Amino acid sequence: MSDFLSDPMSLFGVKGKVAIVTGASGAFGALAAKVLAGAGAKVIAVAGSKDALDEVVGExxxxxxEAEGVNRRPSSEAECDAIVAEAVQHYGRVDILVVASGKNDVAKITEMAPERFLDVMDANVTQSWLMARAAGKRMLAQGQGGKVVLMSSARGKLGHPAGYSAYCASKAAVDGLTRALGCEWGDTGITVNAIAPTVFRSPLTAWMFEDTERAKTVRAGFLARVPRGRLGEPADLAGPLLFLASRASDFYTGHVLYADGGYTAG
Structure with missing residues (x-):
């Protein structure tokens, strides 16, 4: 039990582990792929955008x-099974799954067609379920446990006045899926956890970090609710990801880890 004391950092080691990262062309997915790669994992990066995927694999x-790109989306049972099969074909196994694919669609509920709501639910919830199912089957067959990391949001816990009914509902469902699978696979060695960030720096949010009057106004209103007093940076997600993907988190499952500077605490 004390084998880690001579090298505590070994708890966070993922060297040689095989990691699938979906949504690898997005802000968090690309970060996740590169963090795991930098830590020595063998990465299967998955995305629908071929050019962006090739760039991430190159990085x-x-x-x-070692890294390979899979130009697919986790949009069906067949696609998710194919993603796992490609990982096994390249590296022989699956140890880590990071589901970073998803979407948002902002509109007042009275102005949002049901199809748009269902599209968000499919991208954020159904595809997480399908991908966890596909990778989980392989991990169970291997019999050596595994790590599943889903992508939630502070909006899974908190509402938003600006038309987030689809997104908030979808992320609350991801939280429920995380807890359900954490219980279902609790005795198998497979842990299932979620990272739930608030606003962090990415191509989509870069404007909020700018020195414009609009950005200053929006930022001030937001930061009034963030005890740490700043917006998130990519490194704020890298640490939690490495924790949840390594044996450091072996006793943590069904947990939603809020990377939010205290936003959901108050």
Whole structure:
């Protein structure tokens, strides 16, 4: 039990582990792929955008990692099974799954067609369920446990006045899925946890970090609710990801980890 004391950082090691990252062309997915690559994992990066995917795979390889791109989306049972099959074909197993694919669609509920709501639910909930199912089957067959990390949001716990009914509902469902699978797979060695960030720096939010009057106004209103007094940076997600993907989190499952500077605490 004390084998880690001579090298506590070994608890966070993922070297040689095989990690699937969906949504690898997005802000968090690309970060996740590169963090795991930099830590020595073998990365299967998955995305629908071929050009962006090739760029991420190249960056992972530049960090000295083995990495392959899979130009698919986790949009059906067949696609998710194919993603896992490609990981096994390349590296023989699956140890880590990071589901970073998803979407948002902002509109007042009275102005949102049901099809748009269902599209968000499919992208954020159904695809998480399908991907966890596909990777989980492989992990169970291997019999050596595994790590599943889903992508939630502070909006899974908190509402929003600006037309987030689809997004908030979908992320609350991801939280429920995280808890359900954490219980279902609790005795198998497979842990299932979620990272729930608030606003962090990405191409989509870059304007909020700018020195414009609009950005200052929006930022001030938001930061009034953030005890840490700043917006999130990519490194704020990298640490939680590495924790949840490594044996450091072996006793943590069904947990939603809020990377939010205290936003949901108050």
């Amino acid at each position: 992972c390889r530049a960090l000295g990692a």
